[in-house]
Amino acid sequence: MDEDLKEDLHEDLGLRPESRTERRANRRKSRARRGFGCFAGIMSLLVVGALVVGAALGFGKGRDAIEKLFAAPDYEGAGTTAVTVEISKGQSSQSIADTLEKKDVVKSARAFERAARDDPRSRSIQAATYTLKKQMSAKAALELLLDPAKSVLVTRVGFPAGKTKLEITDILQKSKAVKLPAGAAAAAMAKPWSLGLPSYAKNNPEGFLYPGTYDVPKNATAYTILKLMTTQFAKVSAELKLPQTAQRKKLDPYQAVIVASIIAAETNRSEDYPKVARVIYNRLQRNMRLQMDSTVHYVVGKDGSVFTSDEQRNIDSPYNTYKNRDLPPTPINSPGKEPLRAALNPAPGTWLYFTLVNLDTGETAFASSPEEHQKNVDKLQAWCAAHAGRC
Structure with a gap:
């Protein structure tokens, strides 16, 4: 713009006109700003280039850092205990x-x-x-x-509750997990004095081979496994204070185990265990025969039926509680903790009889008189009639 025209414009706007010195200074600042813009652009290009080169050269390290950031926590080495x-x-x-x-x-x-x-x-x-x-x-x-x-340094062997020592011997001998030599289980069972039985067991492992699942060494012997079972019985006995509780209630501890084994054989419902115990003790106190099918089955073997025949009930055996008025001479199986507890702590009641009334559910009816018991037997017979071949 013409300098004279510029001065006239400043006068019209009421502004002080720029001096020649000021105009020169302003032109220098404008050139400096244009120079700095070019310099900043050049620097940006250099920085971007450096980043690209750095990324290309450090790709491996960058990838490792990312993988480390998202890696799953892991131990090193072969472990400790x-x-x-x-x-x-x-x-x-x-x-x-x-x-x-x-x-x-x-x-x-x-x-x-x-x-x-x-x-x-x-x-x-x-x-x-x-x-x-x-x-x-x-x-x-x-x-x-x-x-x-x-x-695999240990193997697992299971023994269901309510099994006799002969059944336990068979389970142990046939176990695919243990793989014992022929006859090894029976040979170990024939040496009860080495199994750590309680003194009142009369040197008979029946009733003291505690049921359950055991982790045993891979090359365990039959003796080792049976010893684990008797050791577990001793542990449960200590928890229940079996000898002391039996003595306090004027029971022989061996008789308590016998009663527990009958309970385990007669019912599979834990809520009925103390009631069955009470029936047994009530009948013994009245000098009545127990008349338990389970004790007869122990002698004649189980044929799949929950009942016994007239012929079976007439056999001559101390285990036949249809003929004898006392407990059988030994336990008839290995009871678990709850039947043992029930034998020591029978439910209060006047019951003298019990019978299954539903074989599917295990429902059991208890009675204090022969007439009441007969009504329960009628219920059982009605159930059997409705389920042909089950009884």
């Missing part, structure tokens, strides 16, 4: 991983899941009781699970 882990049939890899984390075998379930996912052999993990170690790396834990020869 031994721990047993039960893997069930059909258990998924995720469920196995959760079990291992809870047992502190692996640091995180996610670490084991990733190790299993990367190894197709993980699909062949078998159901068993494994001996692993705490604080193992996920990979080390997986390798040990895949090597049963090293990790």
Whole structure:
């Protein structure tokens, strides 16, 4: 713009006109701003270029850092102290991983899941009781699970409640988990003095082979397993204070175990155990025969029926409580904790009779008089008539 025109414009607007010196200074500032803009642009390009080059050169380290950020926590090494882990049939890899984390075998379930996912052999993990170690790396834990020869150091054997010593011998001998030599179970049973029986057991293991599931060493002998069962009986007996409680109630502890074995054989409903105990004691106090089918079955064997025939009830045996007025001479099976508790703590009542009235549910009816008992027997007969072949 013409300098004279510029001065006239300043005068019209009432502004002080710029001096020549001021105009020069303003032109220098404008050139400086344009220069700085160019410099900033150049610097931006240099920074971006440096980042691109740095990213290209450091890609491996960057990737490692990202993977580390999202990695599953994991231990290192082969672990510390031994721990047993039960893997069930059909258990998924995720469920196995959760079990291992809870047992502190692996640091995180996610670490084991990733190790299993990367190894197709993980699909062949078998159901068993494994001996692993705490604080193992996920990979080390997986390798040990895949090597049963090293990790399956114990095996599991189960004995249902209410089994006789002969039935327990048979279960033990036929166990695929233990694989005993022929006759080993019977030979061990024939040496009761070595089994740690209580003094009142009369050197007879019947009634003292406590039922349950046992984890036993992989190469355990029949003796070792039977000793575990009698040891467990001693533990339960101590919990119930069996000898002391029996003595306080004027019971022989051996008789208490005999009563418990009859309870276990006569009913499968725990709520009925104390009532059955009361019937037994009431009948004994009145010098009545117990007339229990279970004691006859102990002698003649079980044929699938809950009842006995006239012929069976006429056999000559101290276990035939249809003929004899006392308890049988020994327990008739191995009772669990609740029948033992009931034998020591019978329910209060005047009952003298009981009978099943529904074989499906195990419902049992109790009576104090022959007339009341007959009505309950009629109910049983009606149930049997409606369920042909069941009785």
